[in-house]
Amino acid sequence: MSFELEKSCPHTWARAGILTTPHGVVPTPVFAPVGTQGTVKSLTPEELVSLGATIVLGNTYHLYLRPSIEIIEKLGGLHRFMGWNGPMITDSGGYQVFSLAHLRRVSEEGVLFRSHIDGSEHFLTPELCVRSQEALGADIIMALDECPPYGADFGAVKDAMERTHQWAQRCQESRQRPDQAIYGIVQGGVFAELRRYSANVLTSLGFIGYAIGGLSLGEPKEVTNVVVEETVALLPRDKPRYLMGVGSPEDIFEGVSRGIDIFDSALPTRIARNGGLFTHYGRKIIRNASFRDWDGPIDNGCDCYTCCNFSAAYLHHLFKCEELLAYRLATIHNLRFIMSLMVEIRESILNGSFPSFKESFVVNYQPTDEETRFSQRQKWIKRRDKKFTP
């Protein structure tokens, strides 16, 4: 497991590198599609390869509950189970426990929660987290973190951060598989002071890579950007940096500009299934009546299977009929869009044109009202969750 920096942008903190893992090489900056339950929704592993995916993410929380770590271990690990033979990350389950599960009781020892599927009770510790991820067998595993909701006060965020540091150390100590790389997760909410402290503590623990967790939870984008900037500045230059849960084209540009190497997010695939499609002119809603008889691709500048073979009118029809193929063709389009974008971003870093490439992309890319509404709704949901969380 190594990370080699190839080139840094002279005008921003953007950088291009190569991440080497037991299952292959990953050019960075990279976006990891999310395969929550052992599948990137609607796609086969071969399709992921053809879209240009070089690394995928699996969710430990979901797989732990269903089908269970034991079954996946019995079936030879997550790579073999889901048929993906490339590099893979698994997350720690921390974020999901704190956002999806019920009855969360956090102690120094770990976190007690109830499954969102059947209400069964489970106790997640740093040791169980590592043992689970070792059984799943990803190339990159994450230390267990506590992820407080956006809006939590300073004291609560500080407590969660300190537990995260203790758990990070216990995760490192309980590791048994030297072929896996473990990344620590910087927490500290929107408080720059805590983020700086967390970055320093985790760095002192000597991880193979560093993630920034607990962002993009509803806070204003300017806040995200400042926190990322301040955190990255304190992380070792020669280690990969992973911004968790970030995902839209415009946010990826902001992350890359600030020195992020790895991104993951369910956003491109989730909005695809809702009919929200990336184009070079912004996000389009395929269900809109304007596409009813549109005899052309969704995006003229896209080389994906969907755009090469089907009209927007056909996709509109499939969505109106709620046909399974709709979700698949839309997912292919959005993922290919992001994968191509990452390749272009990387090339622009390598040839020194990243700032102008970013500028020209952002000028054309107009977030729709729909997008604003979506992000506003997300904020509403987060606020409500915060209010009603036990």
Place this chain on the structure above:
Amino acid sequence: MSFELEKSCPHTWARAGILTTPHGVVPTPVFAPVGTQGTVKSLTPEELVSLGATIVLGNTYHLYLRPSIEIIEKLGGLHRFMGWNGPMITDSGGYQVFSLAHLRRVSEEGVLFRSHIDGSEHFLTPELCVRSQEALGADIIMALDECPPYGADFGAVKDAMERTHQWAQRCQESRQRPDQAIYGIVQGGVFAELRRYSANVLTSLGFIGYAIGGLSLGEPKEVTNVVVEETVALLPRDKPRYLMGVGSPEDIFEGVSRGIDIFDSALPTRIARNGGLFTHYGRKIIRNASFRDWDGPIDNGCDCYTCCNFSAAYLHHLFKCEELLAYRLATIHNLRFIMSLMVEIRESILNGSFPSFKESFVVNYQPTDEETRFSQRQKWIKRRDKKFTP
């Protein structure tokens, strides 16, 4: 458009032939996957080709309502709209109008119905049926028929049959595209006397092919078999024979034995999405707990993408999680199973071993209880529909 008989089985009425259409050649006996709304659910056209599909069916009723014939015509016809460049059948819409639509009022002129989607009122005539199918542009189109439910009495079935004959003639007379083949549909319910009469009348009208409609609606299989047998005996030997809505491996064998050349049915794809999978040992329910940790393919004798790449345990997991990939992998398996079976059936007819091939297949193929329950439920639904139809 031609049909050439290659070989007949000396012991049964089974026969192998070649159907030539403007979009390609179709070896028979053949099974046409159903692409109701301009897509074989969950699959791309390329996947259909790779599964061995040589012809697909589109449903005029569904496409007429959504996205509309006008839109598909504007987009260049159904082939171009859905991206399928091979042979295609469209049905007349008759069966769907009489089973899905509401407020059906049948007159000599045509049938008034309300859309099952939005309640809008439409009037389907033989002329509109032909005009719609000419705009869709399939290679084989069907004459408008009236399809009474199973259980209708002799008088009602006779009336429906006579209207079907008049409509068949009007369909022929209103045709304007000589590049399409039109098939007539024999009706007459479960009454052998009516079926014989219908076969004779339609034959006298001189169609390019003949379909047997109005079967597999809940009647006992012995009845289906007798009706098919008596009808086929009266149809011209040199014309293709199409048994509409038949679909399961065991029923296909019975149809082939009685001289059927073309089959279509949504059954293989529909039960796939419900987790019912064909194997050489009968139909299996992938959700059953026995597959929870089954590290092997669904069917050892299957060469489909799903069986070659994924364990039954993985498919079981995908179904439990209601993942989109589940429906797709199951559809691929069931369609490939049927496509391979059709190839084997054809080869066995060509090399004279059809009866023994049928025998050996049927001995191993044990319909499950689930299958019986499914067909019983279908009967219940049909009975209830009959009772509550306006």
